[in-house]
Amino acid sequence: MPETEGTIQRAISGPFSTSGSFEAEQLDLLWRRCRLLFLTGIAIVGVAAVVDLLVPSPEPPLASSLSEYESLSGPLGHLILLGLGLALVYGVRGSPRYLPAIVYGTIAANIVLLLFSQVTFRPASHPYFGISLLLFLSAAFIPWRPGYQWALAATAAVCFLLLQGILFWTLPELQAFWAERGGAEVARNNAVWGVTKIAITGGASALVSKTLYSLTKTAHRAKRLGNYLIHEEIGKGGMGQVFYAQHSLICRPTAVKVMHQDGRDRGTALARFEREIKLSATLTHPNTITIYEVGRTPDHSLYYAMEYLEGLDLQQLVERHGPVSPARTIHILTQVCGSLEEAHARDIIHRDIKPSNIFLTRRGLLYDYVKVLDFGLAKQIESDASSAISKTGMLFGTPRYIAPETVYGNEQVDGRADLYCLGGVAYWMLTGQPPFPSESSVEVLIDHVKTTPKRPSEVSELLIPAKLEAIVMRLLEKKPGDRYETARELEDALAAVPLDEAWSRDRAEDWWNLHGIIGEHPHDCECFFPADEFDTEDRPSLVVLESSAVGAPGEPA
Numbered sequence: 001m002p003e004t005e006g007t008i009q010r011a012i013s014g015p016f017s018t019s020g021s022f023e024a025e026q027l028d029l030l031w032r033r034c035r036l037l038f039l040t041g042i043a044i045v046g047v048a049a050v051v052d053l054l055v056p057s058p059e060p061p062l063a064s065s066l067s068e069y070e071s072l073s074g075p076l077g078h079l080i081l082l083g084l085g086l087a088l089v090y091g092v093r094g095s096p097r098y099l100p101a102i103v104y105g106t107i108a109a110n111i112v113l114l115l116f117s118q119v120t121f122r123p124a125s126h127p128y129f130g131i132s133l134l135l136f137l138s139a140a141f142i143p144w145r146p147g148y149q150w151a152l153a154a155t156a157a158v159c160f161l162l163l164q165g166i167l168f169w170t171l172p173e174l175q176a177f178w179a180e181r182g183g184a185e186v187a188r189n190n191a192v193w194g195v196t197k198i199a200i201t202g203g204a205s206a207l208v209s210k211t212l213y214s215l216t217k218t219a220h221r222a223k224r225l226g227n228y229l230i231h232e233e234i235g236k237g238g239m240g241q242v243f244y245a246q247h248s249l250i251c252r253p254t255a256v257k258v259m260h261q262d263g264r265d266r267g268t269a270l271a272r273f274e275r276e277i278k279l280s281a282t283l284t285h286p287n288t289i290t291i292y293e294v295g296r297t298p299d300h301s302l303y304y305a306m307e308y309l310e311g312l313d314l315q316q317l318v319e320r321h322g323p324v325s326p327a328r329t330i331h332i333l334t335q336v337c338g339s340l341e342e343a344h345a346r347d348i349i350h351r352d353i354k355p356s357n358i359f360l361t362r363r364g365l366l367y368d369y370v371k372v373l374d375f376g377l378a379k380q381i382e383s384d385a386s387s388a389i390s391k392t393g394m395l396f397g398t399p400r401y402i403a404p405e406t407v408y409g410n411e412q413v414d415g416r417a418d419l420y421c422l423g424g425v426a427y428w429m430l431t432g433q434p435p436f437p438s439e440s441s442v443e444v445l446i447d448h449v450k451t452t453p454k455r456p457s458e459v460s461e462l463l464i465p466a467k468l469e470a471i472v473m474r475l476l477e478k479k480p481g482d483r484y485e486t487a488r489e490l491e492d493a494l495a496a497v498p499l500d501e502a503w504s505r506d507r508a509e510d511w512w513n514l515h516g517i518i519g520e521h522p523h524d525c526e527c528f529f530p531a532d533e534f535d536t537e538d539r540p541s542l543v544v545l546e547s548s549a550v551g552a553p554g555e556p557a
Contacts, residue, residue, distance in 0.1 A: 037141040038086040049075035135205035149209035153202020164191040226295045253308035280375045287339040314355035324429040331503040335370035337491040344415035353421035354401045367508035416480040423475025431460040
């Protein structure tokens with residue numbers, strides 16, 4: 001899978017966007033929605049005030065002993081309440097746990113004010129439009145638990161009933177108003193019908209709130225794989241995708257690789273991916289990518305979580321900055337040898353060593369730290385199951401860097417095939433081009449079998465030590481027996497190359513600082529993971545993903 005397991009800096013903004021739990025993500029959304037709700041409410045009340053000035057109500061207000069409060073119970077009062085709510089929202093931006101209470105209190109106060117105005121000054125009018133608007137705006141805008149919306153609906157119904165009763169028995173003007181229309185029984189029926197309609201409206205708004213909350217939670221869980229919160233895609237290949245993620249408890253940056261669901265031979269792909277995980281998990285060398293966890297997605301795709309790397313691979317290094325100096329080439333190749341030495345000692349061959357699978361990163365204050373990626377085509381030499389998976393009539397590897405014996409389909413391929421591929425990588429680093437630059441996959445495969453590449457010194461502008469050039473040409477020998485026998489032997493040969501100045505830790509640090517490859521990590525979060533999120537269905541089951549096949553010369557076969 002070319003260039004899928006690594007990325008450079010990312011940036012995500014927002015006051016709480018880096019938190020790892022569903023509640024934290026909801027609080028981030030809640031703050032933004034509260035602000036939008038109150039601004040929308042202020043706009044609606046402003047429009048209503050203008051309309052009220054231009055087109056007076058056909059029903060004059062009831063003369064009441066509370067008439068001095070009429071102006072405050074109209075648009076002015078609503079603007080004051082909504083403005084106060086907006087100010088509180090900004091005031092508690094750093095402590096968003098109070099936001100639901102602010103929303104509830106502000107909307108409830110507006111409901112009470114609206115009911116008071118209607119019951120006191122315009123008892124013949126119906127407040128249902130205003131109540132419905134307040135209830136459904138909160139339900140549609142605010143991603144809160146349905147219990148808040150049920151409480152708001154209950155508040156509207158109870159306050160309507162209480163205000164009808166209290167004001168009827170305390171205001172003589174109101175009693176006279178209803179006496180003209182049939183007395184206390186008519187007022188009582190009006191109250192019953194009113195509270196029923198408000199209850200129905202409130203219940204409907206609560207159901208809307210519950211549905212939207214469930215959809216939001218479902219969307220959040222769709223971004224979760226086991227204990228990992230998915231932030232963004234950072235790579236894609238023929239068989240899977242790689243995402244930047246964080247562990248919900250400890251916020252550890254993680255790369256999560258997920259297998260595609262489709263594919264004509266899904267069973268074989270799953271088996272290969274399972275093999276990749278099992279083989280990679282047995283390797284502990286610091287220059288080999290570390291696997292943290294394996295699991296299954298809700299739709300039964302398979303994934304694994306591995307260490308997240310910031311930096312660039314050798315493909316990107318040469319494409320962006322040109323050929324690599326001999327001293328730095330030796331420094332990098334030596335680290336790759338360490339990774340391969342452990343793998344070969346366990347009878348595991350990588351089979352897809354190429355520039356995009358050798359990643360340069362930083363570990364602590366160590367720069368140019370190598371990580372060997374993607375054991376997706378790895379094979380355990382003595383594994384019958386592994387051989388069965390491989391017997392598909394397909395080539396495995398990347399045509400630009402594939403070993404001749406692999407082209408032949410030789411089942412006795414061993415670690416020397418990886419060393420041939422590493423020779424191609426060294427050639428790429430020193431010259432800026434692969435050993436065989438043809439654009440045809442078939443021609444490249446034929447060249448690997450029959451053609452001797454030009455010596456690096458004939459292609460590169462760099463001054464390449466004769467011993468280093470001899471090492472590269474020996475790695476690219478057609479017969480495995482003519483190459484180095486082991487990665488350790490190659491490492492020793494690299495150490496013996498005379499250099500005017502070795503690639504030092506200081507030189508590496510200066511290069512990285514000069515080019516600004518790594519910045520501050522974009523997700524410094526304050527994760528918390530409530531106990532109720534430890535659902536058993538979310539926990540990953542220990543199972544597995546991936547494969548590839550011949551394509552363009554630079555693509556995996």
